[in-house]
Amino acid sequence: GSCYGMAVTSILANAGIFNISDWQTGSEYLREIEPISKDTNDDTESLINYYFLTQFTTEIQQAVAENAYKDDSVILSELVQSLENGGNPALVCFSGKLYDKLNGGHAVTAYGVEKGSWVKDGLLCTKRILIYDNNYSEFSDNACIYLNDDCTKWCIPIYKTGSVYHENDHINLASSDISLINNKGFINGTNYSSDSGFISKMTSESDNFNFSISKIKEVDGSFSFNGAVDTDEIKIIYPMYADSENKEFSMLLRDSTSGYQYTADNAEAMNISMEYLDSMYEVNLSNGKSVRFTPDGYVDIEADISSFEIKSTFNEDMCNLPWYTVGVSGKYADSVKFEQTEQGFVMSGDNLVNIIVRANSDDINTSAVFSTSAEKVLIYSIDEKTIGVSADTDGNGSFETELETGSMGDIDGDGNITSADALKILQSVTNLSQLDDMQSCLADIDGDGMVTSADALRLLQYTVGLYDEL
Known part of the structure; x- marks a missing residue:
């Protein structure tokens, strides 16, 4: 569930943005870091999850939006050229229908290009972009991005995604720009800016x-x-x-x-x-x-x-x-x-x-x-x-x-929020009494449109000081 964070931290480690040994003593390579579990590597998991969330920053979302107006062939051609010229590993994000049925996307790391001849789901391919896919512990041929000669057709066989399969499958992002990838980053984070206009x-x-x-x-x-x-x-x-x-x-x-x-x-x-x-x-x-x-x-x-x-x-x-x-x-x-x-x-x-x-x-x-x-x-x-x-x-x-207004949680209307208000909610939930429409609004503490014991609990927690605000 944290593919974007895995891809980004892998690229940042390769670029020397942070030392792998800082996250596990004695480790030199990412593969040496112990698998994440509930008992170990809290710092590593936290770092990955932090970077997973950076995809929701305005700067990344706008980069994705700008790419939506580019043809995939242009994005992939530029990526191939960069990797062939010795460019740094690139963050690649794609979306559409995965496995022929699932709307969503994935983030991986591209690190090289190979030329050859492959036939993938009817597409004659003359090159492939080598991919480190964080969904798999070992390299997979079918996780690579396969391309025809002019990059106008592409596919990732393991996910059944690409222009070969569906018209709307798309490369959302392909970049080796550390200033973008590490935007708002936890370690040596950048403040990326673009001259492109905002896309709503x-x-x-x-x-x-x-x-x-x-x-x-x-x-x-x-x-x-x-x-x-x-x-x-x-x-x-x-x-x-x-x-x-x-x-x-x-x-x-x-x-x-x-x-x-x-x-x-x-x-x-x-x-x-x-x-x-x-x-x-x-x-x-x-x-x-x-x-x-x-x-x-x-x-x-x-x-x-x-x-x-x-x-x-x-x-x-x-x-x-x-x-x-x-x-x-x-x-x-x-x-x-x-x-x-x-x-x-x-x-x-x-x-x-x-x-x-x-x-x-x-x-x-x-x-x-x-x-x-x-x-x-x-x-x-x-x-x-x-x-x-x-x-x-x-x-x-x-x-x-x-207009007179009521305060959330003040069910009995006495101007104070006390355990008596929580009791009124519980009595309503157990059908011992009924709330009128206004009281029901005041009792919906969590805003889910229903009055439940969860609202009474939150109100009680507020009255004993566990929360400063409802």
Whole structure:
């Protein structure tokens, strides 16, 4: 599960970035390090896992995005040329369908090129890129990347992946650039930078491909379609990690200044995220129809009596509140809009009853619950630990009515969070009493949409000081 970390640490060891003997006394080669187990090599496992996570840094993700707009033949030709000219071992990541069925990816280390003649699954190959594959303890011929003469066709037989097998299989990354590979690294880490423009990314965790993506633009507070997304602008990629349950895929969108709308052919469960240079959004819907995003802080959803959760996250210089992430969740909605303004977040919708607001920054996690018959509210900061909500009850555009809010965990409404509140949750779980809708919102401490004994446990742990915040 840590293939990327294994590949990266192997390259860094080869480059002399760290000494192998530092991780196991007396070892000179990586192969001499004892196998990782629950009782040994905690430091080694920790190092590998740290570097596994570096693939999620913006710099690596943008390098992957840039490669998505290159043909595999160009990427592989450049890799072959570098290795043939004595270049350093390279990090190679590929994704698509593995073993003809599994959406995902893998990371390996390329270290040389051999010429010859091989036939692999009907492809006549004249060269192969030699691969150290961390999934195997010994060299495997079928783990190599096999290429035809001009690198326009490729395959990795052991994974049944490559252009020979599937049109969308892709080389995500092929680089020997240590400044990129060791970006934000634990040992002598670098701060990689690129002159390429930012590529925005929309990610879906659904396996439904019956949807459309359109550009949108805002004029005087109204949105209009700005045309379909060109096929040259959008690229679909799979993550560089594999999971038997993985349904995730991403749509890279070249124009990062545009707003985008995702529309499903039929209402469905949606888990959609959108990443821009300075902002990121997450939307979860139980029965959604469409989602719209813009880079300056606007999200709206259309649904069919759906539960919803919307989160907006901004870089520090884009935040208008003390928190860099603010999210709202609720139920039974057909339409919700959530937009950052200078005063805070304006939320509008057809059912603003029992809405949970959560906000956080590095050191602060806070929340509130409100209900109103109004269709529009302003969510703002009273102070860094207190969320305020005011409503536009007369529809004149001003938020003149301050709403009463409940505090997460204060089930009995006495203004204090005590073991008595945890007892009320447990009584509800065991059917000794019932919580009303507002109390159920206040009792959902872990935010999973259910009230369970886990919520009571977390609340009790908070009351005895094991947690500083709920």
